[in-house]
Amino acid sequence: MFEITKEFRFEGGHWLNGLPEGHKCARPHGHSYRVRVMLASPELDAAGFVVDFGDLAPVGTMLKARLDHQTVNDVLDQPSSELLAQWIFQQCQEVLPPAVAALVTQVAVSETASTWVRYRRQHHPDGSL
Ligand SMILES: Nc1nc2c(c(=O)[nH]1)N=C([C@H](O)[C@H](O)COP(=O)(O)OP(=O)(O)OP(=O)(O)O)CN2
Numbered sequence: 001m002f003e004i005t006k007e008f009r010f011e012g013g014h015w016l017n018g019l020p021e022g023h024k025c026a027r028p029h030g031h032s033y034r035v036r037v038m039l040a041s042p043e044l045d046a047a048g049f050v051v052d053f054g055d056l057a058p059v060g061t062m063l064k065a066r067l068d069h070q071t072v073n074d075v076l077d078q079p080s081s082e083l084l085a086q087w088i089f090q091q092c093q094e095v096l097p098p099a100v101a102a103l104v105t106q107v108a109v110s111e112t113a114s115t116w117v118r119y120r121r122q123h124h125p126d127g128s129l
């Protein structure tokens with residue numbers, strides 16, 4: 001199996017709901033988000049690629065349009081990294097050509113220098129993607 005990853009970045013503001021009184025993340029604050037989109041395939045194309053990294057450009061365009069220098073709460077009621085990674089995975093299915101979207105296995109989101117969260121596609125029982 002071959003796996004490839006492309007990283008994207010955007011700046012965004014958010015706050016989190018339902019946290020204990022006084023929690024710092026309940027206050028509006030910003031992050032320099034990093035997003036990693038991962039694809040996997042047992043086969044390569046004629047160029048020796050899983051897909052051309054350039055084919056993932058629509059993900060960057062979507063992130064710029066929907067999230068960059070914006071309030072992430074305008075897109076998600078509760079913009080935790082977990083729910084944001086799931087949302088970006090779903091957006092990948094919308095903005096990428098179906099043959100490329102089908103190869104997306106994971107989306108990882110980092111809000112800070114020390115944290116990463118990953119949303120993974122559920123595997124089918126037969127082991128296929
Ligand atoms: N499981 C999650 N926990 C937290 C999330 C999240 O999305 N998922 N988000 C936050 C805050 O939005 C923010 O990311 C704070 O992160 P945290 O690592 O707690 O803050 P610091 O970078 O200031 O880390 P220190 O180690 O305290 O310096 C909180 N939790």
Ligand SMILES: [Zn+2]
Binds near residue numbers: 014029030
């Ligand atoms: Zn935060």
